[in-house]
Amino acid sequence: MALRLYNTMSSQVEEFHPLRDHEIRMYACGPTVYDYGHIGNFRTFIAVDMLQRFLRQSGYRVRYVMNITDLDDKIIHNAARDGVSVQQYTAKYEKAFLEDAAMIGIEQPTLVRATEHIAAMADFVTKLVEKGIAYRTDDGSYYFRIASFPRYGKLSKKDFDGMLDGARVDVDEYDKDSARDFALWKGPKPGEASWDSSIGPGRPGWHLECSVMSMQELGESFDLHAGGEDLIFPHHENEIAQSESLTEKTFARFWFHVRFLLVEGEKMSKSLGNFYTLRDLALKGHKPSSIRYLLTSVPYRNQLNFTFDGLRQAAVSVERLRGFRQRLTALSLPSGSSPEMQTLASHTSDRMRTSLDDDLNTAQAQAAIFEMVRSANSAIDAGGLNADDVPPLLAALEKFDEIFAVLNDDDGPKMKQVFDWAQSEGRDNDISAELREAMRSGQLSDADIEKKLAEMEAARRARNFKTSDTLRAELTAAGILIENTKEGVRWRRK
RNA sequence: GGCGCGGUACCCAAGUGGUAAGGGAGAGGUCUGCAAAACCUUUAUGCGUCGGUUCGAUUCCGACCCGCGCCUCCA
Known part of the structure; x- marks a missing residue:
């Protein structure tokens, strides 16, 4: 088509x-x-x-x-x-x-x-x-x-x-x-x-x-x-x-x-005080991926109501997709494939294409990917996913992200750039606590994180929960999201 | 005044002449040392209001109400 x-x-x-x-x-x-x-x-x-x-x-x-x-x-x-x-x-x-x-x-x-x-x-x-x-x-x-x-x-x-x-x-x-x-x-x-x-x-x-x-x-x-x-x-x-x-x-x-967007239900204007540059939002701690997701979630010819609540919702949605992709790559699965999952992946790809072919209906393309995420998560929980099912599911996610571009978790470094810019402009007062929080995930190196995580896991195995909880709290405070699963521990930057 | 767009659940938001996608949020549950994630159930007999067409309308037509855009620099 x-x-x-x-x-x-x-x-x-x-x-x-x-x-x-x-x-x-x-x-x-x-x-x-x-x-x-x-x-x-x-x-x-x-x-x-x-x-x-x-x-x-x-x-x-x-x-x-x-x-x-x-x-x-x-x-x-x-x-x-x-x-x-x-x-x-x-x-x-x-x-x-x-x-x-x-x-x-x-x-x-x-x-x-x-x-x-x-x-x-x-x-x-x-x-x-x-x-x-x-x-x-x-x-x-x-x-x-x-x-x-x-x-x-x-x-x-x-x-x-x-x-x-x-x-x-x-x-x-x-x-x-x-x-x-x-x-x-x-x-x-x-x-x-x-x-x-x-x-x-x-x-x-x-x-x-x-x-x-x-x-x-x-x-x-x-x-x-x-x-x-x-x-x-x-x-x-x-x-x-x-x-x-x-x-x-x-x-x-x-x-x-x-179409023009609305901000908090009104036309954006300086006199209404709802006029935001991208940098204004970043200074308030909103991540580029959240902003992009929100802006892509309503088809371009419809009026989009840009709100801070919507921005928070967008952030959660992006996290869900990222978490799913990571889950897929971290699983250790039995070999083979299941027809349901193969069909799910190809149907999702088809549906995304059909939706976008229809005057760029981005909302429907998003619905398609989320339905895939739910079905695949269900299958994983039920033990119905096999190793050969992973590539086509990842391919569908990749296809989604070729258009939407929100899955790379490089928000931390980007927020750091905004932080550096604000400092260079002498706008320290505009730097919010949320921005500092959003950029902290870029502070620790992968090696640092892996090291702490290994310590945490050792403590957990020894059932030394006090130590492991302390380490978990440290990593969480550094903007690292930790998930303990049957497959072992995995983490990503928030 | 002219031209155009929209009013869908607590919020955001798709969609179709045959009975309402998806996300968020809330409630309950499964799993779980904790945490996180995930999954299941649940939340619109209803889609601005009133008429009309139709076997049947949220979806088509008309009127009205409300919101918005362009007509001037503006993405």
Whole structure:
């Protein structure tokens, strides 16, 4: 069965096939690097990351490009406020974004930066001017003439015929032909950063970079264009207008938009006090795996209510999966295999694929893996699992984690990174007890842990429970989870 | 006002024209030196409200109530 995806352009779920066999070219609107990324940003980027992972799992070669907007009004303003260059300012936040993305399990796409494509953007404007689609105003700005593009509004389903120019826009600000015409290039303003180009000094408009860079990297027509739902209008609508006016070809075939999330039932906003960056959450002691799991647990087109209770629940769910995987690998089982377990593993894999094929229904894929975990645990308890059943079960887990990426227990080191960052920024007061607790599991080496565990086990065999309990308490305090089983003791970092 | 989305158990959250996935939490139980994990049982005759279509609707249609998004920088 083929992947079916919702296409904003057609407003319906469609079968997704790439233009070229076995190769998918996709582009996502990335961050504007003017601040640390918040969880809403990361919901979007994680959703696109999962899409990209699933496409590769499905056998496609994926060329995935993301832009870094390192040039816009807010950046220019903030850099000036801080007394640093635009480059210095954006370098800091781009680095932070990449660190955050890696921390939360996002595989890095090919990155392109606006400031590195100024000349190409100017050329693009020149071509639009030559076609009579763009025009220059007295202040050195260039605008796109929307009247030249009859299909304008087809993505956002807006009908502009009935709307009056100037209804909500300050027409007097510039001498545009129509209030709705959008800026391709903004003329220079005194005291603000400006770039020289073949069409004069100034800076590109926001929409232009995505048209230019996506086509440069992926061609004039490519398979899929992604972003947050807020980008449908005007950003993507404008990209389409510019690009298709120039090439007279379909720009992107599929438009993939991720729904905004709510935080504690309300729209995330600084004024409501429910605005969280990834680092804010880490400082409070929430692990990247918990955050990623929660963000992946609701299908991308549904509203997700991000809550601290949900974060705690996610942490437990992740632990359950990790514990199961470890249990599987630690068992000593009789040789042979059981048909039930073989079927369970293959059915689970099939169900995960079917679920994700259905417009990335991540909730159902998770349900499938949990049902497998319960059935397999039951079988283990009942002595119904054999050695040859383990590989297919592990393979199903692996297949799950290729998409969800929450099973590696490297939260401790990641939390330590956040801790180090907070210290380097002088934010010691923001470091919570929970963060210290979450990072402690990385403190002891495997050898240290094994040594203490051996001592504990020796004490238990000697029925010296006082000593063994003391050692257990020490390890637990160090963030090590210990499980005594018939197969012997096993441990993992919490 | 225009366009669009949603209201499912204590919480989060899938889903279907034929009688409600999964996770968390709670209760009881099995196992167990302790701890942890795991398993079993249990928690919505009910899916915002009121009508309609239908043999049958939570699922389709209509109205209404409530929440949310975009229309302006915003993932």
